[in-house]
Amino acid sequence: MKVEATDLSEVLLITPNLFGDDRGWFLETWRRERYAEHGIGPDFVQANASCSSRGVLRGLHYQWPEPQGKLVWVSAGKVFDVAVDLRPASPDFGRWTAIELDGEQHQQLWIPEGFAHGFQVLSEQATFNYLCTRSYRSDCDAAVAWDDPDIGIPWPLKPAGLSGKDRAAPRLATIALERLPT
Numbered sequence: 001m002k003v004e005a006t007d008l009s010e011v012l013l014i015t016p017n018l019f020g021d022d023r024g025w026f027l028e029t030w031r032r033e034r035y036a037e038h039g040i041g042p043d044f045v046q047a048n049a050s051c052s053s054r055g056v057l058r059g060l061h062y063q064w065p066e067p068q069g070k071l072v073w074v075s076a077g078k079v080f081d082v083a084v085d086l087r088p089a090s091p092d093f094g095r096w097t098a099i100e101l102d103g104e105q106h107q108q109l110w111i112p113e114g115f116a117h118g119f120q121v122l123s124e125q126a127t128f129n130y131l132c133t134r135s136y137r138s139d140c141d142a143a144v145a146w147d148d149p150d151i152g153i154p155w156p157l158k159p160a161g162l163s164g165k166d167r168a169a170p171r172l173a174t175i176a177l178e179r180l181p182t
Helices: 032-036 164-168
Strands: 002-005 012-015 018-021 024-027 046-053 057-063 070-076 078-085 096-102 108-111 115-121 125-132 141-143
Touching (some): 057 164, 070 115, 078 125, 115 125, 141 164
Antiparallel strands (some): 002 012, 018 024, 046 125, 070 125, 078 096
């Protein structure tokens, strides 16, 4: 597999090895020892999948005070995937990086603890997959405004299907520092 740094060095783009023949293809989506060589882990405790239609925007989500690391990929369709550094002590605090993930290239994005995550569907429909380092807890659920002008993410499409949580998410500047990951 090939592992590359993104604009935020701790957020990694992973291109798995794809093995194909006339029957189709095979790839590993996770192997502990191989990913650990690149600092990805610890073990994952929860796996999720979502299916959304064109324009749907989900995010920018994070958990506090028990943050999650996420390994994400698209198994069908195409998305604009975003990670935002929410660690106040980080030199990259408030900076974001984005990558297009799709079900044809099979790339993955490693988003460590301390980052918010969001995506927007670019294809007619997309299936999005997550491996998480901690179980989801509704009492730890948090979000940052997807359209926060201080972060300045240029989402490719007019957002559709925003959840109530995403419509009401606060700007990063209004979140108390003690409610952000360290």
